[in-house]
Amino acid sequence: MANSSVDAMGAPLTRSRRGRAIRRRGTGGGRLTSLLGHRMLTAVPLLLVVSSFNFLLLSLTPGDAARQILGARGTPDQYEALRRQLGLDLPVHEQYWHWLSHAVSGDFGDSITNGSPVLESIVSRVPVTMSLIGCSLLVSVVAGVSLGVFSAVRGGVIGRAVDALALLSWALPVFWVGSVLVVVFAVKLEWFPALGYVPFTESPQDWARSLVLPVTALSLGSVAAVLKQTRESVLDVLGSEYIRMAAANGVSRSSLIYRHALKNAAIPVVTVLGIQTVGLLGGTVLIENVFSVPGLGSLVVGSALAHDIPTVQAVAVFFTVMVIVVNLAVDVAYGLLNPRVSAA
């Protein structure tokens, strides 16, 4: 591969680092177990670091939950009493230890503001965020790969136009795109709701309708990244020696593209998808706000403003676990896609 760095859209153009990692570990059954075990072991310190850092940052945030609850009319006595009741008068490390000792047993506590068990809030909102991210990934793969291949194969004016569109969509702010989509498709055309979310179990059709606009806005950037990476990789592979040899030996053009080029180009695309998935987690925070969707993003924003430490902590841990899982999935997929690498 000619590409050796990360391009302007954040798409890594190299597979050497991941390739080496897989090469060392391989992807056989035993190797996969070893990889999983290794990742789980490294996840523990990572979760500790993230949760303690998050706790520290929250403690440094101006204001506190007691004042937030009491507002301007709370007397000093009330304020001090509530701080004691909430444990906010304890040193930060004690507060963190108290949280951690419960969290390891799955008890993430109750929300400071509304008293609901934090885990309950998260469980009720996970399907929403997962729907957004899952559908966005699907759109990114289908649209990004197909347009990327199209752009690489056709080249010329069409290729450049697709490229330019990709760059443009990548550059547009998610919340702005979301607002424009709402104005056109919800307000003017009335095809989709302007906001809100319908659970799949309630009505699959309404669930899909409620997701179309937020998913379109959310996935635009990752479609562009996948498109760009696919185009580069396919062009790269198509220009390589062995493809030229295969062409000279009479292998058909479509077979060259879909059997050889696309398969080899898939590895960096998977890596990009991993990065985009992590990016989508952040993107949901904005999108859930614009579309008033009850996912984890809107939960964490509201909780952070209310200094609801238990809720923010739990969402941060969940997001960290998600990042770990995505990275693991990328590594596994990488090995599965390229047996030559694992066999090396």
Next chain:
Amino acid sequence: MNRKPLIALLAASALALGTTACGAGSQQGDGPARTSANELRIGLSAGPATLDPAKDGAGLQNVMRSLTNESLFHMNADYTASPGLVSDYEYVGKGNKVFEFTLKKGIRFTDGSPLNAAAVKTWLDYFAKQPGPFASSLSIGSVETKGEYTVRLNLASPCPIVPLILSQYANRGAISSPKSVADPGSLAKGTYGVGPYVLDAADSVVGDHYTLVPSKYYHDPSKVRFKKVTVRIISNPSSMLRAFQSGQIDFGNLDPSTAPAAKKAGVKVMHWRSGTVLVTLLDRNGTATKPLADVRVRQALNYAVDREPITKALVGEYGRPTSQYQTEFTDPALEDRYPYDPKKAKALLAQAGYPDGFSMDVLDPGAMVGNWGDLTMQSVAQDWEKIGVHVKVAQATTDFVQQALSKKFAAVEWTPDISPTSLTYSLLYAPKASINPFGASDAKIDALYRQGQTAQGDETAKTFRKLNSMVTEQAPNVPIYEYNIPWGMNEHLTGVEKGSWMVFGADLGWKG
């Protein structure tokens, strides 16, 4: 080249995006969310922090509470209180220290338990002990039950406005059932008041949307107007506007920047006074910033502000300039007590011994009160600069109250909730008021307050009118403009009338 696979791939991606669009398109005409008369859909920019009225704030969240919790008294648009769940009431003896009321009979909470004196006592005792924002609004020594339906409050300090405090203002009147009080965890997650609607927890997501269904125990079923009410929390003002434009909500709060567009889209917009934007001179006794101790300096700061253009720029038609903070017991003649007059301001500064002005630090609440908090203060600071008063403005984030109490700031710009005069005194002017970090006090204002707390009827009004006029003259505040919350509502919606104090326009109107 064989393009079939490529075309198939493109078609698949188009299909992924398009299938649902086709399904949706078939519904065009009645829109994705046009309502029926049986359903009410409300949008609020902020929702309840908790459903326990004893721990929740008041304001926008009262719109939802008005559907689930009727109050012992009802606060009217003219700042008076009428009986709600109460049939009779009176102050016993003189001095406003004992208050007695009798409950209407045959009323049940949404969990089916009866409303009686014991239930009221349980609720009021519970409310006083909670760390809620309004726990200090009334100091009750003890609650006595006299028979099954009569309650007597023995107050720890005199209060002439008990009916108001037991109204929807300040949540204490939003009485909840004894069963829920015994289990505060459930009270935080459900509605257990006396009201036409009850929360359907299974169809609600805390902090996002709440579904209300009719209570089978409501005492007047003929007034339950809707089969379903949904309250959706939409914090983004643009999203709220779009929700109106797309017909997804029937009633909700807009802001001055989005109300004109909503009007253009055919939404009916009503507005009424919701608060006052003002600068409170915390250090008015001159503890750290000596010039503020002189009433002429405080008046100079009032004269120096050109309120008209600031108001026009920031809230447009949804507000107006004012020199008075209070809304009740006011003197209309004092509305324009401090017209823009920088020459007079400079002369007053010179008379006070500060011809070259002075400097002070001021705090504003930043984006926590909308996008106009900081802009207002920056505009005021520019006006003050013209008379030689140099202001360093700091923006608070989520720590406004802590910063305001830190004694680092001589003044704060904010939008305190508009409240009855006696509660404003305990918020701002009492030596131990909750927002009085320097302990500033004025003996004359203190005396009038004490007099007003024990007076009754016309005498209370007369005393508090005098107090408010004195406050305007003594200028512990620099009021800038009153602001109105624009409320949007679909044309078919009736029964919404202008409210008073904060946002109570929508309460009992829903039943009419």
